[in-house]
Amino acid sequence: MTLDAKMVIRCAEGLNLSAAGLALMIQVGDTWITPMDYSLPVIDAFRVPMTFSDGVKRLQATARTPDEWMAMTREIHRLLQLGVLVSDDAPDLAPARETLPTAKEVKLHVDLLRDSVRTQVYLAALKEIVRPGDVVVDIGTGNGVLAMGAARAGARHVYAIEANPMGQTTRRIFEANGFADRITLIQGWSVTVNLPEKADLIVSEILSNDVFTENALQSTRDAERRLLKPGGRVIPTEARIFGRLITVPDRLRSQRTVAPGDVADWGRRYGLDFSALHDAQWHGQMQTWVSPPEVLDGGVLLSEAVEIGAVQLTHITSLAYAATAEIVCVRAGRLDGVLGHFDLDVIPGHRMTTDPLAEARANSWRNPLWFCEPMQVSAGDRLRLTLIHEHRHPLSVELKIERL
Ligand SMILES: C[S@@+](CC[C@H](N)C(=O)[O-])C[C@H]1O[C@@H](n2cnc3c(N)ncnc32)[C@H](O)[C@@H]1O
DSSP states (O other), X not given: OOOOTTOEEEEOTTOEEEXXXXXXXXXXXXXXXXXXXXXXXXXXXXXXXXXXXXXXXXHHHHOSSHHHHHHHHHHHHHHHHHTSEEOTTOGGGSOOSSOOOOHHHHHHHHHHHHXXXXXXXXXXXXXXXXXXXXXXXXXXXXXXXXXHHHHHTTOSEEEEEEOSOOTHHHHHHHHHTXXXXXXXXXXXXXXXXXXXXXXXXXXXXXXXXXXXXXXXXXXXXXXXXXXXXXXXXXXXXXXXXXXXXXXXXXXXXHHHSOOHHHHHHHHHHHSOOOHHHHHHTTTSOOEEEEOHHHHHSSOEEXXXXXXXXXXXXXXXXXXXXXXXXXXXXXXXXXXXXXXXEEEEEEETTEEEEOOTTOTTOOSXXXXXXXEEEEEEEOXXXXXXXXXXXXXXXXXOEEEEEEEO
16 A cells, blocks of 8 residues: 555544543444554544645654654554555455455364364353343454353343454355344454443453463453453463373374384485484473374373363463372383373363264364373373473463483
């Protein structure tokens, strides 16, 4: 998009600023936008239509530093793209009204809806916990199923927040089901979103395969602090993480770790010694996601499942997590690592599991497989498992496996 100095820019028709306490939202038609640092001075500058160059000069007079002035100029560009500002001289700058999700996005949401165990547990929990007249926030609304579940359960209004570009598709789903006036779709990361009112209930399904790495703790803690009424409720409430010792099938092990055979093979092919690479893999944590058949077909479980720790998903104070548990081998074999799963209490009494052995297993999650340097174990051997999630590295969940 090129900005011409002479093009006349003005605020969009029906532009609205909605405030509740400290929260402020920009509303254009049915689109809600979170203001950034310089949105308000920029909107103010173009309340009266003026050329781009006059608007920039006006902002320059209020900017305290050149950086601030540059940021304001960038904000003009952003607000034009979002349709908050418009230019009749350049109608092509108007935002695309009909944006579409990517194929990857569609597949994710199809898989989630096919996972009826997960979805039904959440819907049943919403039916029980939503009170007539509640304001609900759905973090990561995606296909919108939980927002609509909350509306059906009696919520007066639902704010459905989604970071990824599902575009108009989610809105069309709300319209098709008659919820257009009771559910407001807000595009953006929940941590950057303000709402015109606080919620009685926050619902989210943003748990990754290992619970932590979709930033569930951070998003929930932020929402509890900024978007929830005092004494408001949050679901899900608790996840309990389990592990089983396992001999991984050879095919999977050779795909996901560096085996001594690889080093020998590279030696033959390239005439070079890469054994340091083989050794290096055990310095950090080798971890992968697996589907149950991938790991159970040909794998051998060397222990029962042991609970490593429970993670509170409400009243979150710390973003870091650590838990330790002892585990006993029930059969001898080569220990390659730990196969994890979690049980989730959406609310007490409405539980689901990602246990690969459970008959009623939800199917959209995979299981974390934490590798260790292979070791021979015997029945009765005891080991210590230490799970560490460091919030400074949101993508890391480490599981230390030590012989006692
Ligand atoms: C597993 S999907 C759940 C979709 C839908 N709520 C359901 O239950 O079928 C999680 C969605 O949350 C979104 N998401 C994750 N964290 C978010 C956040 N902090 N703010 C907004 N969207 C978020 C992701 O982009 C993804 O679309």
